[in-house]
Amino acid sequence: xxxxxxxxxxxxxxxxxxKSDVQGSxxxxxxxxxxxxxxxxxxxxxxIIDALRESMYQRSNGLDAxxxxxxxxxxxxLKNYTDILTGDASHAFWNAFYNTTxxxxxxxxxxxxxxxxxxxxxxxxxxxxxxxxxSILVPWAIPTAVSALxxxxxxxxxxxxxxxxxxxxxxxxxxxxxxxxxxxxDTWKTAPFVGLLVLAxxxxxxxxxxxxxxxxxxxxxxxFRKITLPLIKPVLLVAVLFRLLDxxxxxxxxxxxxxxxxxxxxxxxMLAYDEASNLRYGPAAAYATxxxxxxxxxxxxxxxLLGADIIGExxxxxxxxxKRAKKGPxxxxxxxx
Amino acid sequence: xxxxxxxxxxxxxxxxxxxxxxxxxxxxxxxxxxxSGDAGALSGRGPITxxxxxxxxxxxxxxxxxxxxxxxxxQARIIELPEDADAQRQQMVQNAQTKSxxxxxxxxxxxxTAEFAANQWIAQLPKxxxxxxxxxxxxxxxxxxxxxxxxxxxxxxxxLLYYNKDLLDKAGIKEAPKTWAEMQQDxxxxxxxxxxxxxxxKYEGLTVNFSEAVASAGGVVVDxxxxxxxxxxxAKQGLDFLVNGFKNGMIPKEAISYKEExxxxxxxxxxxxxxxxxxxAYALSSKEGDSKVVDKxxxxxxxxxxGPGAPTLGGHNLAISKFAPNKATALDFIKYLTSEQTERxxxxxxxxxxxxxxLYDDAExxxxxxxxxxxxxxxxxxxxxxxxxxxxxxxxxxxxxxxxALTGKATSDKALADLQNKLGQLITS
Numbered sequence: 001x002x003x004x005x006x007x008x009x010x011x012x013x014x015x016x017x018x019k020s021d022v023q024g025s026x027x028x029x030x031x032x033x034x035x036x037x038x039x040x041x042x043x044x045x046x047x048i049i050d051a052l053r054e055s056m057y058q059r060s061n062g063l064d065a066x067x068x069x070x071x072x073x074x075x076x077x078l079k080n081y082t083d084i085l086t087g088d089a090s091h092a093f094w095n096a097f098y099n100t101t102x103x104x105x106x107x108x109x110x111x112x113x114x115x116x117x118x119x120x121x122x123x124x125x126x127x128x129x130x131x132x133x134x135s136i137l138v139p140w141a142i143p144t145a146v147s148a149l150x151x152x153x154x155x156x157x158x159x160x161x162x163x164x165x166x167x168x169x170x171x172x173x174x175x176x177x178x179x180x181x182x183x184x185x186d187t188w189k190t191a192p193f194v195g196l197l198v199l200a201x202x203x204x205x206x207x208x209x210x211x212x213x214x215x216x217x218x219x220x221x222x223x224f225r226k227i228t229l230p231l232i233k234p235v236l237l238v239a240v241l242f243r244l245l246d247x248x249x250x251x252x253x254x255x256x257x258x259x260x261x262x263x264x265x266x267x268x269x270m271l272a273y274d275e276a277s278n279l280r281y282g283p284a285a286a287y288a289t290x291x292x293x294x295x296x297x298x299x300x301x302x303x304x305l306l307g308a309d310i311i312g313e314x315x316x317x318x319x320x321x322x323k324r325a326k327k328g329p330x331x332x333x334x335x336x337x
Numbered sequence: 338x339x340x341x342x343x344x345x346x347x348x349x350x351x352x353x354x355x356x357x358x359x360x361x362x363x364x365x366x367x368x369x370x371x372x373s374g375d376a377g378a379l380s381g382r383g384p385i386t387x388x389x390x391x392x393x394x395x396x397x398x399x400x401x402x403x404x405x406x407x408x409x410x411x412q413a414r415i416i417e418l419p420e421d422a423d424a425q426r427q428q429m430v431q432n433a434q435t436k437s438x439x440x441x442x443x444x445x446x447x448x449x450t451a452e453f454a455a456n457q458w459i460a461q462l463p464k465x466x467x468x469x470x471x472x473x474x475x476x477x478x479x480x481x482x483x484x485x486x487x488x489x490x491x492x493x494x495x496x497l498l499y500y501n502k503d504l505l506d507k508a509g510i511k512e513a514p515k516t517w518a519e520m521q522q523d524x525x526x527x528x529x530x531x532x533x534x535x536x537x538x539k540y541e542g543l544t545v546n547f548s549e550a551v552a553s554a555g556g557v558v559v560d561x562x563x564x565x566x567x568x569x570x571x572a573k574q575g576l577d578f579l580v581n582g583f584k585n586g587m588i589p590k591e592a593i594s595y596k597e598e599x600x601x602x603x604x605x606x607x608x609x610x611x612x613x614x615x616x617x618a619y620a621l622s623s624k625e626g627d628s629k630v631v632d633k634x635x636x637x638x639x640x641x642x643x644g645p646g647a648p649t650l651g652g653h654n655l656a657i658s659k660f661a662p663n664k665a666t667a668l669d670f671i672k673y674l675t676s677e678q679t680e681r682x683x684x685x686x687x688x689x690x691x692x693x694x695x696l697y698d699d700a701e702x703x704x705x706x707x708x709x710x711x712x713x714x715x716x717x718x719x720x721x722x723x724x725x726x727x728x729x730x731x732x733x734x735x736x737x738x739x740x741x742a743l744t745g746k747a748t749s750d751k752a753l754a755d756l757q758n759k760l761g762q763l764i765t766s
């Protein structure tokens with residue numbers, strides 16, 4: 001077995017590390033990491049705090065006698081938030097909130113199923129496997145804005161999509177079909193991402209497990225459900241989490257493919273963009289903050305409910321690896337015996 | 338350290354992108370100086386820059402090279418911005434908000450003047466140093482804000498009616514229609530093609546097409562004093578021309594997804610008898626290649642309800658950034674670009690419509706560009722879009738109203754009443 005080739009030499013450093021941890025090199029670690037924390041505080045912490053501050057302000061939009069804009073920001077407390085949630089803009093907000101959630105739930109579900117299917121295909125040994133793997137990854141390599149333009153061309157009135165279904169659907173107009181167009185384009189682009197990650201997971205499953213299942217008389221579906229799925233679960237959950245976070249800040253695809261100010265596909269990011277481009281940075285920051293909280297809640301719920309314990313997973317894997325390494329020599333001896 | 342919850346880490350990574358985007362534009366600790374923008378402060382000489390959208394004509398560099406040969410100590414350099422107009426505006430606004438001196442001369446879309454002037458991002462130009470009588474009056478107006486000149490008219494644009502000569506000849510029609518009714522009668526005689534299209538996708542083009550329809554029926558969106566006045570019987574007749582057009586099939590229903598290029602493709606395939614388009618398409622449709630209408634199409638002024646219609650004015654003006662050094666050089670550079678010699682050279686090289694009226698009457702140029710006479714007639718009749726400080730919101734409101742009427746989501750009465758209400762809130766004059 002390949003996992004148990006550990007020699008005594010690799011066991012010793014693991015032990016040493018554990019011991020030195022006890023001796024309290026934590027302070028040294030903190031010092032060594034502090035440049036990183038400083039950079040994080042600058043590029044992550046500061047913008048977030050500044051955006052929170054900004055979301056409490058409103059730009060005055062009155063004109064003075066000469067027709068010039070009266071300058072200066074005014075502190076308005078939580079007014080930007082209450083305006084968004086209950087004021088005139090609330091219709092647009094809740095519509096965008098619904099769209100964002102719809103794209104997230106439906107999109108990620110389709111992408112996950114297709115992605116897993118793709119990974120299973122890519123994992124098979126057959127002629128031209130390298131070619132299939134490469135071609136499946138092409139969509140992922142294309143920038144979203146470019147792929148949105150490609151799909152715009154496919155979905156135009158006299159485009160390929162209408163020629164194929166033999167019926168004229170005006171995909172980029174308001175209506176459910178606009179959502180469908182976005183979902184198709186998004187799935188085309190991101191299912192390969194899920195597929196790639198799942199493929200990596202599949203390659204870690206030892207062939208022996210499948211052989212044993214076969215010997216025990218398990219069918220294909222049963223094998224998939226009881227062996228493949230549980231073993232790729234950690235990888236799959238990471239892939240899904242990444243996709244969730246990605247779709248929640250969906251912007252470029254609906255914006256380029258369908259267009260701005262279309263109720264059918266308007267997402268929260270698009271609302272924030274629209275406010276910002278009309279120089280209303282306060283409300284824009286408020287939209288962004290609401291989206292931030294939404295993303296945080298979803299990520300937290302996902303991690304808690306499904307146990308997509310990414311950092312913890314890595315930690316415990318290290319532990320079991322260390323344990324296995326300790327047992328290693330004996331296991332190897334048993335295997336050869 | 339492990340007590341930092343995982344959730345926070347993820348959340349921070351995930352959403353920081355969204356928040357950063359919003360934060361970037363913020364933090365405006367504006368100075369309170371304000372004051373009236375008197376025109377006397379254009380001083381300083383030296384190198385300058387010209388911030389302009391992607392140069393699709395390919396001739397801008399030549400114009401700048403000529404200037405640079407004559408002014409070795411006051412070199413101009415082009416800073417090319419994206420092709421998309423919104424992206425250009427955004428970069429210029431961001432530069433102005435950080436008071437960056439990177440851009441000296443700004444190539445502004447005609448609808449941005451009010452916003453840039455009211456925010457004091459551009460310097461007032463001395464009216465007396467430009468011979469404004471030589472320019473097309475409507476074009477000059479787009480560079481003004483509150484009767485002061487902020488941008489010099491450089492390139493102009495107005496919609497024209499393109500018609501398929503071949504189809505009209507076959508139906509025995511000699512002349513382009515002058516009214517909507519004539520156009521519909523002509524279409525009834527033509528077989529095998531859709532009647533009319535424009536640009537009706539929900540974007541700036543819809544604002545243009547809507548304003549044209551309203552103005553061609555004798556209505557206004559915003560009146561001369563700047564007050565919105567769109568809930569009128571005339572405006573309704575204009576909007577209904579488009580709404581009924583979609584209903585009775587005069588306008589093909591896919592036209593709701595047309596921008597300039599989609600409509601041009603449909604026309605070049607021979608699918609349309611008439612369509613409304615900017616002059617730029619003239620050169621493209623005349624090129625051998627995909628176009629099936631080479632030498633088989635003509636242009637005329639837009640038709641209207643009771644006579645010739647009123648096109649919407651497009652184009653670009655040149656302004657000087659308030660935060661740029663060397664404003665005196667920038668002013669000279671603008672005078673150079675808007676001079677008769679330069680505009681003539683640019684018209685010949687790029688077929689972009691000039692702002693100087695005399696060039697349209699030049700026999701030599703008319704021979705080269707047969708549509709110049711038609712274009713001048715259209716330009717003299719052209720109406721500007723609302724000059725609003727919050728133009729982005731104004732055009733979004735117009736698009737919303739027009740789109741909901743065209744798609745049948747709202748009656749034209751309701752759409753116009755809503756629009757009037759919305760514009761009343763947005764335009765504070």
